[in-house]
Amino acid sequence: MNTYRASRADQKDNKPKMNSSGRAGSPRLGRRIGSGAVLLFLLIAAIVTLFPIYMALLNSVKTQGEMLTNILAWPSMPEFGNYVDAFQKTRYLRSLGNTIIVVAVGLTGIILFSSMAGYKLSRTPGKLSAILFGLFVMSTLIPFHSIMITLVTISKELRLQGSTVGLGLLYIGLGVAVAIFLYHGFVKSIPRELDEAAVMDGCGEFRLFFTIILPLLMPITATIAILNTLWMWNDFLLPLLMLTNYKSYTLLLSTNMLFGEYNNDWSAILASLVLAMLPVIILYLALQKYILHGIAEGAIKA
């Protein structure tokens, strides 16, 4: 179900509901005070939520001196030098590129491999299929910190440590289990007759999957893509352990390094935080509808 459409739908439903409760005799004044209090509470909550982001934005265009005199005031003259500074110190474009490589490698692998596995596991009856599916589901409760030590050792052995592509490959191994689970459930909604008809027409297994099934999996693929992109983009600990050379640093690692090195230079740090947030916020505002829907869907099914 589409969240946006759903919210539109119950807006329409709101009116008769208000009328009916009005008839039930609830005093109109009390109701108005009540909804005023609700709005006030939500406004305060929204201000608290946005306050850190607002403060970061505001003070990222001030000089250090101006920040000290009045931290809440608007800058007398916007100082964009902080951004130039942060841009260079975090090697912004390279860090952004590294992050994109990691996410792209991980996402491609997760979607391709889990859709294949999830589809066939869902379609094949029998013991082997059940055992394999159980094997994947089994791990979903294991906390990352319980496997990270050996994972780092293994990635050293395989010479993956220090490489952004290598990190992407690790994410494939960590991400497939949940994705297979989601695909496995979704495939059940696709009629089996479709497969049978295609096979009868002489369509091979792979062609059947890639040309007929995969496009039909699109809704759940979108959910999986959103959840995994958010996870990999914002993950900090694994890159921290894996990417040992600053040349392969992701956005988060570069920001963390800047924070460590220029501990008191808040203007540059805040500018770098804004720069690090920028891609995510743009993506969020552009794809909000899909993201919120994907989040709800993923959580309820998983």
Added chain:
Amino acid sequence: MTSRTWKRNAILLVFVLPALVFYAAFTLAPAFGGMWYSFTDWNGLGPSYKAIGLSNYVEAIGDRYFLKSLWFTVKFVLYMLVLQNVLAILLAVLVESLGRSKVWFRTIFFMPNMLSLIIGGFMWMFIFTRVFPYLADKTGWMLFDQSWIGDPNYSFFAILALSLWGGVGYLMIIYIAAIQGVPKQLKEAAAIDGAHAFHIFRHVTLPMIYPALTIGVFLTLNSSFKVFDSVYALTGGGPGRSTQVIAINIYEEAFSFSNRYGYASAKAMILFGIVLIITIIQLAVMKRREVRA
């Protein structure tokens, strides 16, 4: 087995193999490897190590700092469990009661969830160490005039505030989805019968969103036992080791100062055991209540 079954299973394996290879290498192998290393004295560097039985586990149980981090984490989990779910339900119910403006509030409340808690943590660090002292100067309020990062009694709440800020929106979205699933007729019927808003919530909405509550509690338990980023960004576990959570304790044991991979693995297995047991209990208890409700 017939040849058709053989063929079917062979095709299955071809489809599953790519995922299985990555999964085996980067999830199964480390899980079993970690279990094995937890019984050894491996230091992560040399190739030689020997099995030492349960010594690591015995040591962990007597490790003052590990136990402290365990207690700190449990305290954190309990606060999160209550506050995160109560706030998320409250926001979900109030936002859903609005008209057109609900879209705006939903967008705003979810926004922090899009950001890494490392980024969020540094922004809150600025609030706690720069903005609060300024506000304390201007207003004289005690609230602002505390050492929110430096004093472990207060930094617990700083970590909590950051985690709530970054986590409530996610649960709110789940609860909103659940509330939208509650049939309108039920609420209308209750309203016609003269029930007040709170009673409608308590006796109609809440029982209907019980399955979502199971998810919310599950997600909160799971994520807050593993809390790492928000502590790392705000205090790094300090001052000293006073705000260490389990994940930070394991991380430091393995990678920061001692490199005792075997010992750290034992702690990691204890964390796994705790998460497993609590999840099983939680799901069993809440599923039973769900049926009753």
